Amino acid sequence: MKHEFNRASFKEKLEAQNSFPSLYMFKFIVPNGRETEVAALLPNNKMTLKTSSKGKYVSATIKALMPNSDAILDIYEKAAKIEGVISL
Incomplete structure (x- = not known):
């Protein structure tokens, strides 16, 4: 089940x-590579x-x-369009 993103609430x-x-x-958590x-x-x-x-996965942190x-x-x-990405 995909979680629906509520832009207004997050904003x-x-x-x-x-x-x-x-x-x-x-x-972000992304598949290695x-x-x-x-x-x-x-x-x-x-x-x-x-x-x-x-x-198998890489945790990526960017400030x-x-x-x-x-x-x-x-x-x-934009991150959500990357295959396999999980935004934290």
Whole structure:
């Protein structure tokens, strides 16, 4: 069952918890070998990777200065198009 993304609700939470522009931490779980697709979402930012114990998945963390909540939401929507990605 695929979880439905509620953009309006998430936007409201982002704006309640952040003052923009803000440094935002993105976390993704991706199948091993798809890290470059995640890195391409925020190409000018450092990505930290950690491989799972069996090597099948990689945890990717990227911190980026985001101008507003819509920019964050756009990144999550683009990430959702990457096969096998889980956004945290």
